[in-house]
Amino acid sequence: MSGDEQRVSLVTGGAGGIGRAIAEALAGRGDRVAVLDVDHRAATEVAQSLPSTMGQRHLGLRCDLRSETSVSAAFESAERELGGLHTLVNSGGVREIVDVVRISVAQWREVIEVNLTGTFLTCREFAVRVARRRDAAPRSIVNIASVAGLVGISSRPAYSASKHGVIGLSKNLSTDLARYGIRVNVVAPGTIRTPMTEGYFADEGFVSSLSAVVPLGAAGTVRDVAAAVDFLTGAGSGFVTGAVLAVDGGWSAEKSYSADPGSAYFAGANGTAEPGPRATVP
């Protein structure tokens, strides 16, 4: 791929666990990557560490998703330094674990502002800049939501609301931005070990419960999420838009009334239930 054909990709929250893995995957396939994060120093360190498989350069930029001016300035710098934009991945986010009785209005606003309004601001900025170019290059946005955007996870009222909002916004954008040749998709990760979830992994009970509640039996990795983003921003998904891809080991597909495989609820358990007809088919 020549320099003119290299894609320019922006990753918000690019200094975080998932964002960094996404930046690495996109740089690894030859994209010029702008790593955007509220933590400028960390964004610069990540950008400097990315592979330059095609001799391409990368950039670390400060971008505060709570600020329209900050978002606009970061996109302006990325476009000026790296060229016309092709891919936007929104991985910047915050999460509060507090129930609805205790959450303050300030905590609610912070989560909604970063996760939902921030996603709106970056998608709008991207669309406006793409619309100005009037060329036919393939372009796409991937917003990182969460399984908390598919179901209401307890103790996370603002987080769950923000992630449901990200999915709704993305479905709207997939229709409104199709005319500019921009595909818009969502990745909804389940539990992935990163700085955001490190606390869970200090809890042995949580770790051992994963084998019971996740059909594939474990937490996912940042590379699992990055691989999904690589697919959704690549040529192989050229006819995919408005989709929500759960990367959760089957957690959101599995909803049982019992976590105990020995309970009467499961076929064949304790001799109380007959195996269904399909089980007898060789």
Ligand SMILES: NC(=O)c1ccc[n+]([C@@H]2O[C@H](COP(=O)([O-])OP(=O)(O)OC[C@H]3O[C@@H](n4cnc5c(N)ncnc54)[C@H](O)[C@@H]3O)[C@@H](O)[C@H]2O)c1
């Ligand atoms: N880790 C998981 O299990 C998991 C599961 C589902 C969804 N997610 C989502 O994936 C995304 C990435 O999460 P992660 O696990 O990598 O967390 P992380 O904390 O490692 O990374 C989040 C990044 O967002 C940045 N950020 C926070 N506020 C910002 C702001 N105002 N402006 C710009 N950047 C800001 C942080 O500096 C950080 O680098 C988040 O949207 C999160 O909600 C994570």
